[in-house]
């Protein structure tokens with residue numbers, strides 16, 4: 001049986017923590033579909049087209065990884081794509097409540113689709129898209145915490161705003 005997993009998120013932008021989850025996921029699943037939420041309530045810094053470009057540059061060398069955007073319910077998207085698994089990264093206890101609620105809601109809506117939580121390398125436990133944006137906005141360097149394409153786009157986005 002081929003196991004296809006959806007790895008959903010806002011990815012505004014992708015971090016090396018996300019990338020680490022994708023790499024680990026490839027050891028468990030035959031295919032990973034990275035699914036970028038198109039219109040989240042969070043008002044992302046990067047439009048969805050740019051988030052896709054950054055993600056594609058980051059996962060370009062990885063086999064069996066596809067990048068797409070989606071809108072609407074995640075489980076509807078997962079069903080349309082024939083995915084049996086939703087992958088989410090868990091960094092710390094603070095992630096747990098939100099993730100637990102989402103996983104149980106998705107389980108209620110789609111009992112046949114299973115959420116699998118994966119831990120990133122400890123090197124990335126403190127890394128989040130939100131903190132990375134704040135650091136760059138205030139003039140700090142995030143090299144090594146996000147893929148090179150994201151570093152360049154973040155710098156361009158915040159150039160001249162300090």
Ligand code: PNS
Pocket residue numbers: 008009010011037040072073074075101102103105106
């Ligand atoms: O990276 P994020 O912002 O934590 O990702 C959140 C995401 C995209 C996984 C979540 O908001 C989502 O699945 N949205 C799609 C709408 C949906 O299905 N809502 C019900 C989830 S229980």
